[in-house]
Amino acid sequence: xxxxAVIKIVISVVMLALVLRFVNLRxxxxxxxxIPTSTMILxxxxxxxxQLLSSFKWWIIARSGGVDVPWSTAVRAYFIxxxxxxxxxxxxxGDFARGILLADGKKVKTIALASxxxxxxxxxxxxxxxxxxxxxxxxxxxxDARLVYILLATLFAVIAVWFIAPSIIFRLVPDNSKxxxxxxxxxxxxxRSPGTVAAITLISAVxxxxxxxxxGMILHxxxxxxxxxxxxxxxxxxxILATLPLSWNGLGVRENSYxxxxxxxxxxxxxxxxxxxIWLIMLAIASSIGGILSVLTKDFDIEAAEKELETAPxxx
Numbered sequence: 043x044x045x046x047a048v049i050k051i052v053i054s055v056v057m058l059a060l061v062l063r064f065v066n067l068r069x070x071x072x073x074x075x076x077i078p079t080s081t082m083i084l085x086x087x088x089x090x091x092x093q094l095l096s097s098f099k100w101w102i103i104a105r106s107g108g109v110d111v112p113w114s115t116a117v118r119a120y121f122i123x124x125x126x127x128x129x130x131x132x133x134x135x136g137d138f139a140r141g142i143l144l145a146d147g148k149k150v151k152t153i154a155l156a157s158x159x160x161x162x163x164x165x166x167x168x169x170x171x172x173x174x175x176x177x178x179x180x181x182x183x184x185x186d187a188r189l190v191y192i193l194l195a196t197l198f199a200v201i202a203v204w205f206i207a208p209s210i211i212f213r214l215v216p217d218n219s220k221x222x223x224x225x226x227x228x229x230x231x232x233x234r235s236p237g238t239v240a241a242i243t244l245i246s247a248v249x250x251x252x253x254x255x256x257x258g259m260i261l262h263x264x265x266x267x268x269x270x271x272x273x274x275x276x277x278x279x280x281x282i283l284a285t286l287p288l289s290w291n292g293l294g295v296r297e298n299s300y301x302x303x304x305x306x307x308x309x310x311x312x313x314x315x316x317x318x319x320i321w322l323i324m325l326a327i328a329s330s331i332g333g334i335l336s337v338l339t340k341d342f343d344i345e346a347a348e349k350e351l352e353t354a355p356x357x358x
Contacts, residue, residue, distance in 0.1 A: 050288070051290050054295075057297070058294040060298060065312050070315055077320075082320075085256060085260060085324060086324050088252060089256060090324075096161075096246075096249050097116050097117045097120035099249065101113050101116035103161055103231065103233060103242060104154060106231070106233040107157055108153055108231070109154050110148075111146050111148075116144060120140055121331045123136040123143070124331075124332050125331075128325060137155075137162070138158075141154045141157065142154070144157065153230065159228075160232050163200045164204075166282060167204075169282055170197040170278065172251075173185070173193050174190065176274035176278075182275040184275050203232075204232050204234070208232070212225070254277045257277050261317060264317065266310075266313050268309065272304070280303060283296075283299050284296040293322060296318045
């Protein structure tokens, strides 16, 4: 296990310990067991459907950059990437794995890997936009002004990298240089046509609204009714924090974020931890689909992917 993976696990354990100090574990267990199996299955179906929708958005981004593969390839790569992120413990990054698998043996590895970056960046921008619009509409005081500035900075940074940076860089870097060639390969996967940008933004918004709504459904099943204005204002920020590469699958970071934003006005600490536990369970089960796919298709091996990472050329 690599040092980076160990650090992530240690951070998860420490942060989880911080929030568990104030939690009644017996009460927590009763709360989780009280949720009907049918309800948990419904949560999982909604969660997994969201991942399928997200893989479709990523596929559109990749195709716009020249990665001509069917959506089924993107779905397989996406879920195997989830599996590696969830269970690989840093042996090889899930984002790298899905980029290599999306290339599907074609000489488009650079573009495929760049499409993952574009997908992540676009998701951050949409999450930031949802939270900012919610604050503007509902005027919720749940986000400190400094957090609003962070969201604004994230949104503008993505817009700048997506639309402004390429033209500036291409003016400064010669077309025939090695770095210029690599940058052109990378930036060609960031779609700039209004139709494509509108399509992926709409898909991303539906995906993130489904995740936010799923948070509300889970909290309701745990006995906490949190209003849509509160969810729309806070959950995007929670999701941004949980996706940062600080801990293992956001464990510890997610639960402390729930407490930070929603306790004590809307939920208890027990409910915050229970929500995090259910989210982690859904993530692990959905990620297992990638493990099953990797066995059935026999097209992914972690050691081979590590070797690919070490020997991959700078561009294709």
